[in-house]
Structure formats: structure tokens, C-alpha cells
Amino acid sequence: QLQLVESGGGVVQAGGSLSLSCAASGRTFSGFVLAWFRQAPGKEREFVAAVTTTDDSTYADSGKGRFTISRGKTRNTVYLHMNRLRPEDTAVYYCASRPNVCSGYGCWRVGSYTSWGQGTQVTVSS
Numbered sequence: 001q002l003q004l005v006e007s008g009g010g011v012v013q014a015g016g017s018l019s020l021s022c023a024a025s026g027r028t029f030s031g032f033v034l035a036w037f038r039q040a041p042g043k044e045r046e047f048v049a050a051v052t053t054t055d056d057s058t059y060a061d062s063g064k065g066r067f068t069i070s071r072g073k074t075r076n077t078v079y080l081h082m083n084r085l086r087p088e089d090t091a092v093y094y095c096a097s098r099p100n101v102c103s104g105y106g107c108w109r110v111g112s113y114t115s116w117g118q119g120t121q122v123t124v125s126s
Helices: none
Strands: 003-007 010-013 018-025 033-039 046-051 057-059 067-071 077-082 091-098 120-125
Touching (some): 018 033, 018 120, 033 077, 046 067, 046 077
Antiparallel strands (some): 003 018, 018 077
């Protein structure tokens, strides 16, 4: 059974940094796209960043230049390094995977991801 487990959330002051990790298990994820989404209270889940099977990355405008997504050497781990955090980055962050290849905006659709983690809370105080 596919399983994604996030870690690394917490509380940080505006302007600070935080790194999230997601460990995938249950099968080999080297052929999967891995991504991060987030959901703030009262808002829809939104795309943050994705890394493809060829290590190409795509970012939502909200995190471009501040966030960096990367895959671990085992290909079953994905990281999200977040810098210059803002209060509007406060949300539950979810790791997700999809078995189908994608690129650019094609990786942004929530419904195209088939496995999800439980989420980790990120709170940025002003």
C-alpha cells in the first residue's frame, strides 16, 4: 500500500526558513511525480511545487524564488525548503504523488494526484 508521511512542520517567524520532508513507502517512486500542496483554513487546496521523474521542478508563483523542491537520492523522499516565509504561507502542507508524467502546469492539478500524506502544519507568525 502506498504511504506518504510528511514531517518538519512547525512555527516560524516571518522571514524565517523551514524545511519539510516526505517519505514515500510501499513501492518504488522513482517513476512518480512528487509534489507539495497546501491548504489554509477556509481555502481550497493549492499547488506549491512538484518535481518530475527527470528532476525537473515547477513552482506556483506564490513560492517561486523562495521555495525549493528536491528529491532524495533514494528517489522515495521529497523535500521542500522554504525561505523568507510570510504569514500567508501558513497552511497544512501535503505531500502527494502521481504515476503519470507531467511537466509545467500539467503538474498543478490537485485531482491528478493519486496518493496523499496526512499533512503537516506550517505556521508563520508576523
